[in-house]
Amino acid sequence: MSAADVELIRRGYRDWNRGDLEAVAELLDPEVSFKGLTNMPDRGPHRGREAVRRWLEELGQTWEQMSAGEPELIDAGERVVAVVRLAGRGMRSGVDIGGGIDVHVWSCGGEKITGLRMLHAGEAIELAGLEPPEWEALTGGGAGGREEDARRAREKLSGLEGA
Numbered sequence: 001m002s003a004a005d006v007e008l009i010r011r012g013y014r015d016w017n018r019g020d021l022e023a024v025a026e027l028l029d030p031e032v033s034f035k036g037l038t039n040m041p042d043r044g045p046h047r048g049r050e051a052v053r054r055w056l057e058e059l060g061q062t063w064e065q066m067s068a069g070e071p072e073l074i075d076a077g078e079r080v081v082a083v084v085r086l087a088g089r090g091m092r093s094g095v096d097i098g099g100g101i102d103v104h105v106w107s108c109g110g111e112k113i114t115g116l117r118m119l120h121a122g123e124a125i126e127l128a129g130l131e132p133p134e135w136e137a138l139t140g141g142g143a144g145g146r147e148e149d150a151r152r153a154r155e156k157l158s159g160l161e162g163a
Contacts, residue, residue, distance in 0.1 A: 009106050011027065033047050082103070105118075
């Protein structure tokens with residue numbers, strides 16, 4: 001992964017947060033593969049730019065607003081791992097959600113996004129073998145001054161497999 005790949009993912013989150021699905025779709029490789037969270041009704045995998053675009057549009061229709069904020073992006077060699085705090089308001093319910101943390105594992109190639117695997121925090125913690133103090137240090141849940149724990153968390157998350 002290069003700094004350009006990290007910036008590509010950062011740009012994708014900015015476009016998503018602005019609600020610009022056209023711009024997001026432009027970042028996708030024609031053969032992209034997305035795997036959603038395990039509790040999503042249509043988690044996929046979704047293959048191909050148009051299939052992923054439709055899935056994103058359907059996801060967007062369930063939310064009056066939805067934001068991924070500014071996720072922490074971890075250069076994970078062949079992947080970019082994002083620690084994401086989603087927030088939004090349900091379209092029909094008007095219920096606000098927020099505070100939950102997910103982990104997104106991105107793959108890139110040829111200046112395009114080639115894959116995404118979404119994980120709930122608990123799944124990512126288990127798969128990466130994180131200890132509670134490491135996760136807390138990374139996500140701000142623990143006391144300050146724990147940069148070594150946060151560094152270990154980033155290193156372990158870097159080993160997660162992508163889509």
